[in-house]
Amino acid sequence: MKKLESTKSNRFLAVILGGNRGAYGLAQAFYEAYDQPSVVISPYQTGPILHSRIVDHYLQASPMDIDQLLQTLDQIDRDYPEAEKLIFGSDDCYVELLVEHRHRFAEKWQVPYVERETYDQVTVKSSFYELCQQIGVPYPRTSILNSDNRRFSLGFPVIVKPAQTPDYQTLRFEGKQKVYICYDEQEASEKIALIYKNGYSGELIVQEYIQGDDQTLGIVTAYVAKKDRQLKLLSYSNVLVDDPTPSAIGNSLAGIVRREPEIEESVKKLLAASDFYGFATFDVKYDQARDEYVFFELNGRLGSSNYYVTASGNNVARYYVEDFIFNREIAESTTAEDILYTVLPKPLLLHMVAKGERNKVKHFYNQGKVTRFLHASYERHPSRKAYLLASSLNYYKKMFFFPSLERKVMRKNQPQSFKHDLVQRMSDSPAENLAHKNNM
Template structure:
């Protein structure tokens, strides 16, 4: 596994990362590699790899409600101001719902807190898949054929006229987030109108009254998916770009669509189109664009924008750029940042190679095998300065658990990625 050198510790920076999953660990590692600092994981609970980490301090909160975040982040910022005058709290999160909560209280946070998040207008325009599709149409970007279903009220929902199977997913991930803990999935593949009708009834019984999207099912396994990650600085310019092709996604119901292995790519035309779209709404901070290659046409379709850096942000480090360096130079140090692109070819993975290779074939398998042979492999969990015995055991158990998960949820490659 590739390792990055750790910088001398900065005393004027305290990262506070909301959450407790692997994406939080990856961000903390990026801060530690770049600046030698420990991060605060602010969570309702944390995974063992964070609990037993030497680069994190854990602070538990009962929930992520705006008032809770405001109180706890304010407390941390005030403590920092007393101990280290002039130091800055860098506040990050990696779910749409928490980003929305941070936006709602950002203006009330102490002056020594910076947040790489968009304003409310930009957040609403890009995070809602309905308005995002309209933006794509305006900018000439291709999207899947889509119908909007409103679950507000008690009236019947008209049947779709799209050909089955279809994909169903919430228009707003933030609005839907709480249902993931109640047995609902991030995204559904539906084979019939009857199945759709049962989903609408179940959602209404849970009190969900938002919008859902019904989309054509674009064929293609996990390797047809891709990601574009961008950072827009305080002046609105795109200062960071990176792209990757997905190799394998998590297929557990509540995690469907989260990549667990990627190979870095360079998609300059897609980056340019994404930058143009986001710049048109005055976007600031991190964003991740989900795309899929349509095997019928060979063209990339734009699926959605996540108003955050994304769960797999460490693939940018694999590509040669630590995104926390860019963000801190811009928001904390107020430097003029020369735009950078993460274009180094590398494999990013959260799963063992012995598992990943089962899902690859042909030239892609040959390419990734060559990256493995050359040592161009990056796993954010395996960080040499933070591999005490307990963490090492945690990481190895997590990796072994992937074999069981994939055997249960995705035993072989599917041409629909379901």
């Protein structure tokens, strides 16, 4: 590791735990806003941060070990003695670590996340659904199980997932998936038993499957200022392609940034009811049967595709710096540029989206309103470019071998006519119905 030089003030420094796409997107925001690099702490240089000129990498074998982490932070203090630090987690387990141990950080270290009680209220899925129920925010029909009570009464197929993501995230076992789709009672019982047998002890969520392809999914990124607890930013991305791999479902690979008025009131109600501050990321889906969006979860952090917010004109780093470093009032953002963000090559993206969405995608390319943020023009290292080329090619393989949840359901329900149904889906999907509704 080496201290990277900034051309501007060394008043503050972003320190990020983990090296995923979200970490790089946040580092990119700091670089573009303040012309200075960020520190990333991880066990090795993952692809998104590999040979990056905007990242100062600190190697730590076990980032979840708080004592090791504090030693690394001491070293960063020695390397950057003049800077006040903002420390971030790039996924749930890192954020929970910071929230749990915030009292152990030195005075110059700012932890831009809510206190533990509020964090649990909004991020533990069972508590989140209870809050939705109390204030009238739509969410899928849900049963909450534990190791002693594994019974539920929902129609199949159902989704099974842990209520406490960080507790589950650190487990390693054969057959592990981020979420499980189950088509009958026996399969659900087997998956529930598998999860509990391999060390998870928290609550499980069993939830109705909401029909709809990737283009019915949405990501909402919101910012509430710590200073006055007012909503300052609400940014919506209509997902085009979701990551289909079992360990990464829910991570958007491509999307279109636009306004979606139908979700705004629900977001405001949830944030106001929870006394939340900082960045929150919501996962939503348009439910054609209900003719409304349902809310799946709230993450008390920026998501893996957070750079879409910065690319559309609202740099996420500025919110953190103004609120936590300078303690200034933040003006509410009321505008955002419609853009398309993607990590997929253009031909693959056009192949993956529904027929009615392709002209939209082509329009963004024709207008030059597309961001592939991992391919930033200032990243010129040959080894990085080689990695990004290999990564782009790997997405073709990933999309071939791993069907989306919707395709899995279609194959299971109508195996003999799947090809016909897939063609029909590509021309008349819930996403197309939603697009038609939005254009009315």
